[in-house]
Amino acid sequence: xxxxxxxxxxxxxxxxxxxxxxxxxxxxxxxxxxxxxxxxxxxxxxxxxxxxxxxxxxxxxxxxxxxxxxxxxxxxxxxxxxxxxxxxxxxxxxxxxxxxxxxxxxxxxxxxxxxxxxxxxxxxxxxxxxxxxxxxxxxxxxxxxxxxxxxxxxxxxxxxxxxxxxxxxxxxxxxxxxxxxxxxxxxxxxxxxxxxxxxxxxxxxxxxxxxxxxxxxxxxxxxxxxxxxxxxxxxxxxxxxxxxxxxxxxxxxxxxxxxxxxxxxxxxxxxxxxxxxxxxxxxxxxxxxxxxxxxxxxxxxxxxxxxxx
Numbered sequence: 001x002x003x004x005x006x007x008x009x010x011x012x013x014x015x016x017x018x019x020x021x022x023x024x025x026x027x028x029x030x031x032x033x034x035x036x037x038x039x040x041x042x043x044x045x046x047x048x049x050x051x052x053x054x055x056x057x058x059x060x061x062x063x064x065x066x067x068x069x070x071x072x073x074x075x076x077x078x079x080x081x082x083x084x085x086x087x088x089x090x091x092x093x094x095x096x097x098x099x100x101x102x103x104x105x106x107x108x109x110x111x112x113x114x115x116x117x118x119x120x121x122x123x124x125x126x127x128x129x130x131x132x133x134x135x136x137x138x139x140x141x142x143x144x145x146x147x148x149x150x151x152x153x154x155x156x157x158x159x160x161x162x163x164x165x166x167x168x169x170x171x172x173x174x175x176x177x178x179x180x181x182x183x184x185x186x187x188x189x190x191x192x193x194x195x196x197x198x199x200x201x202x203x204x205x206x207x208x209x210x211x212x213x214x215x216x217x218x219x220x221x222x223x224x225x226x227x228x229x230x231x232x233x234x235x236x237x238x239x240x241x242x243x244x245x246x247x248x249x250x251x252x253x254x255x256x257x258x259x260x261x262x263x264x265x266x267x268x269x270x271x272x273x274x275x276x277x278x279x280x281x282x283x284x285x286x287x288x289x290x291x292x293x294x295x296x297x298x299x300x301x302x303x304x305x306x307x308x309x
Contacts, residue, residue: 121200126193
């Protein structure tokens with residue numbers, strides 16, 4: 001009986017360790033709605049653009065129009081008419097903490113003036129953060145507290161781009177599409193300055209369209225960014241299935257968790273294998289391993305008992 005009690009004890013201990021390990025590997029489950037401060041769908045034809053996630057409705061300045069975008073309408077900005085959206089009391093849109101700003105943007109075709117002299121500001125919040133595109137050098141410049149993170153190599157002219165501006169601890173980064181982020185170290189910033197969309201402090205205006213824009217008060221994960229790359233909306237953010245942070249990306253199956261977009265495109269709401277998909281198989285393999293280990297321990301103890309006898 002002594003041997004059996006010992007084997008039982010080892011079996012319980014190994015099972016407990018296996019389950020604890022599995023729970024650790026699964027990671028915390030995050031939803032895209034976690035720490036979502038604001039989300040602007042940009043579906044209005046004109047006037048104020050509503051914040052569907054918070055209380056930061058954007059004021060229309062100089063009659064921002066609308067055109068068909070990725071998700072129904074998109075805000076259409078004409079730089080020569082000084083059109084932009086703004087909110088002046090935007091403390092929770094600060095860059096003084098970890099944050100992520102994700103947006104769908106499309107630049108109008110460049111003019112000769114753009115290509116030789118001009119820059120275009122997509123978003124500006126003073127020293128907190130700003131995102132500017134320079135057509136002459138085909139560069140995106142993300143700036144925070146006089147520190148610049150510069151991404152070069154991909155022109156946004158007349159095509160939709162998913163752009164991420166984010167801060168993770170002291171790293172301030174820009175990511176364009178699925179390309180590798182460009183990051184710089186930045187110190188803390190004051191926060192509390194006005195939030196401009198399509199305008200900068202230096203009166204540099206965006207010329208083109210902006211569709212959905214979302215702001216989180218955390219640095220969203222790489223998997224979460226990947227899930228937004230094929231197009232996103234405030235509705236899809238609110239309805240995306242939460243997934244563990246350590247899940248592996250896979251190619252989505254057409255017809256499963258799909259939202260149709262204008263022009264026949266499709267957006268996949270869940271592009272990762274979740275804990276629920278693989279947990280059963282992992283658990284079965286773990287139990288099998290525990291049984292084999294327990295059998296080996298029992299056999300070893302039996303031999304030890306014979307040697308002592």
